[in-house]
Amino acid sequence: MTLSIDGERLYAALASLGQIGAYVDETTGLRGVDRLALTDADGEGRRHVVARMKALGLDVSVDRIGNVFGRRAGTDERLAPVVLGSHIDSVPTAGVFDGCLGVLGGLEIVETLNQARRATRRPIVVAFFTDEEGCRFGTDMLGSAVATGRIALEDAYRLRDADGLVVRDELARIGFLGDIPPSPAGCRDRPHVYLECHIEQGPILRAAGDDIGVVTGVQSISWQELTIAGTYAHAGTTPMSLRADAGVAASRINLHLRDMIASDRYGALRATVGVMTLHPGLVNIVPGRVRLTVDLRNPDDASMHRAEDDLAAFLRVVERDERVTITARQTARTPHVPFDREVQARIAARAAARGLRHAAIMSGAGHDAQELARVARAGMIFVPGEHDGISHNPRELSTRDQCARGVDVLLDVALSFADEGGTP
């Protein structure tokens, strides 16, 4: 008999967690969620989810970076667990689905198994990782990166927010400075497999009429912060030929990124200048300094390198032409992370077996699964979103059925791995 989750109960759980940190958006009147990592609201959200874990009979543990693991025993506890995870922290202008679907979906699966008295050979661990969003302390996927060894615990502890508060103190303050060593499954074992169900946060699945996205990987991400130094000057008296206008230099860089994309030389490159701050920012002064950020995304590592190199060469051209100096600082860089092929195959097969339309899709956003992929087989299931898949916005919306289909496939794939024997 094929088990299915209770979509109504899952949706109610999402709404219930979404009440914590809720706010009303002034311009739209919509209800949004603000549970920035390690704030009071995050603490309350965490306690809410931990209470549900305990009510489901899970064995809960918290590690030193505040990652939380709820473990349902398997019939063979010597075997490595199947881990179902994501995050419950949010950006300051979030909806209720981002991250929470993967965590509450995992707990919905546990409840479904409990009610059916369905044992699994391997343990099942439902996990949420600390500060996936990175909005507050500047480093995304923080908890999963520490759990998998990419970031040292002591380095993570020292990260500061805009008010100078540090991660370690904030973890302690909200009561989630745990005592077990950070690890991807909350125990000595590496996960047998890591599975994450997440909203797509984009328009592709919904536009194509697909129910399930079989995520092939996460594209490469490159962030840099540029500081352009020119010369402050009087707007009325300084001849155009004598200017070193940092604002013009910044604009040229932004437009050049558009030209790079139009050239088709960089694969499926996406480029965004999200910050362009002109100093002193006054109507009658030629800007002498600009801070500018560049966000590059590319599913292909070679194309990404080419784009980075060519952008760097263009910066030299702008320096010469505009008589400015440009310093670049890399603030984030992750390669393309492919997900496990066997996991992808099982997601596609189980979706098909349920009569669901599925399609392969590359993730445009970063996720905890890309960290876990370094230490375990990992994969992701995407569900479509309404309103062009808008996310990090109170309008973020996946329907009850969209969510339920994703978690049903998550259940099927989780069971297929959880009943496997073989090496621990």
Ligand SMILES: [Zn+2]
């Ligand atoms: Zn997320």
